[in-house]
Amino acid sequence: MEPNLNTDNPAASPEQRRQALLEGAQATIPLIVGAIPFGILFGTLAEPSGLSLWATLAMSWIVFAGSAQFIALGLLAGGAGVGVIVATTFVVNLRHLLYSAALVEQVRHLPQYWRVPMAFFLTDETFAAVSNRLLQTDKDSMQKAVAHWYYLGSALAMWGNWQLCTWLGIGLGEAFPDMTNWGLDFAMSVTFIGMVAPYLRSQKQGRTHWHTPMLICVVSAGLMALATWSLPHKLGLIAAAVTGICLGYSAHLWQQSRQEADA
Amino acid sequence: MNELLLIAGMFIVTFGVRYILWGSAGRFRFPPWLSDALGFVPAAVLTAIIVPAVLMPQGELWLSAANPYMLAAMASLVISLWKNNLLLTIVFGMTVFMLLRVLLPG
Numbered sequence: 001m002e003p004n005l006n007t008d009n010p011a012a013s014p015e016q017r018r019q020a021l022l023e024g025a026q027a028t029i030p031l032i033v034g035a036i037p038f039g040i041l042f043g044t045l046a047e048p049s050g051l052s053l054w055a056t057l058a059m060s061w062i063v064f065a066g067s068a069q070f071i072a073l074g075l076l077a078g079g080a081g082v083g084v085i086v087a088t089t090f091v092v093n094l095r096h097l098l099y100s101a102a103l104v105e106q107v108r109h110l111p112q113y114w115r116v117p118m119a120f121f122l123t124d125e126t127f128a129a130v131s132n133r134l135l136q137t138d139k140d141s142m143q144k145a146v147a148h149w150y151y152l153g154s155a156l157a158m159w160g161n162w163q164l165c166t167w168l169g170i171g172l173g174e175a176f177p178d179m180t181n182w183g184l185d186f187a188m189s190v191t192f193i194g195m196v197a198p199y200l201r202s203q204k205q206g207r208t209h210w211h212t213p214m215l216i217c218v219v220s221a222g223l224m225a226l227a228t229w230s231l232p233h234k235l236g237l238i239a240a241a242v243t244g245i246c247l248g249y250s251a252h253l254w255q256q257s258r259q260e261a262d263a
Numbered sequence: 264m265n266e267l268l269l270i271a272g273m274f275i276v277t278f279g280v281r282y283i284l285w286g287s288a289g290r291f292r293f294p295p296w297l298s299d300a301l302g303f304v305p306a307a308v309l310t311a312i313i314v315p316a317v318l319m320p321q322g323e324l325w326l327s328a329a330n331p332y333m334l335a336a337m338a339s340l341v342i343s344l345w346k347n348n349l350l351l352t353i354v355f356g357m358t359v360f361m362l363l364r365v366l367l368p369g
Contacts, residue, residue, distance in 0.1 A: 034350065062274050064277070068277060086269070086273055086276055093277050095301060096277075097283075098301055100285050101284055101298065104285060119282035119285050120281065183364060186360045188316070189312075189317050189332070193313060193343055193356065194349040194352035195349065197352070198347055214303070214306055217307050218306050218307065221308075221311045221314075226315060229319060236315075240307070240311035245304060248306075249300045249303055
């Protein structure tokens with residue numbers, strides 16, 4: 001497909017841009033509500049995990065990746081080195097490649113000064129909130145002219161909220177220093193369990209099934225994590241994740257080839 | 264621990280992953296097999312963190328009905344598979360965990 005240069009697009013008025021910005025922020029509200037507890041928890045757990053105040057704020061400000069920030073805290077508390085934390089961050093954030101791949105046709109006509117901030121603000125929540133609207137803009141040139149403002153509205157609302165929650169969490173942690181004895185170390189585990197469980201089920205013809213390759217992935221990753229736990233710098237985490245991904249993907253290929261043989 | 268290096272490193276890999284496809288405006292594409300394989304990344308990484316955290320909370324394998332981390336994790340998994348609601352899972356799991364810590368010996 002030829003890149004669409006949009007020479008026939010009508011220019012959006014400031015009023016239409018403002019409207020799109022507000023609508024984008026509005027569409028993200030439910031997801032923002034879901035992110036609030038994690039932002040607060042991140043701020044609260046940061047100091048007990050060994051992160052200084054400025055680094056906690058900087059992480060929310062410029063890294064801006066909820067699950068990676070959480071995992072970094074867990075690794076820091078376990079005594080991991082910078083290399084392992086950065087490598088884990090990379091692996092955890094690889095899913096953003098999927099999001100940006102899904103929207104690449106919607107952003108390629110924009111100048112770099114738009115694409116850079118849009119990439120910086122790309123999160124699970126903003127992707128979930130904007131992808132439908134952005135993917136429908138091909139049919140409507142006026143919508144397309146303001147789609148990036150819609151995205152920016154979602155992104156700024158999400159980012160602003162994340163900063164507020166981080167501050168709030170830091171404040172709570174200082175007000176109640178013994179909060180870490182309340183079992184907050186389990187809070188991270190239970191959060192991750194709630195994030196993993198949906199992957200284990202898949203919808204097929206309206207019915208829910210176990211997702212066998214995903215089960216193989218998590219069981220092998222879990223066993224490997226136990227077996228490699230004593231490796232230095234938490235390197236076992238990387239070994240376990242790679243094992244799970246390879247075995248899960250192999251099972252997926254095997255399942256696919258079997259389905260093709262059946263068909 | 265060099266925190267400046269940590270933040271800079273995390274920023275570079277996070278922004279890099281988010282920007283590479285948009286920055287090159289789709290000239291750089293990745294094959295379908297890679298996106299299938301990437302689908303396994305979050306579950307694998309999160310599980311590799313959870314399992315040692317709940318089965319080895321003190322650094323040694325603790326497979327026992329007196330391990331509140333393990334029991335609360337199992338309860339959270341069940342409720343999460345059943346209700347598929349993240350906030351409910353967290354509230355329920357934390358409640359079970361705190362009760363177990365009070366009730367269990369040790």
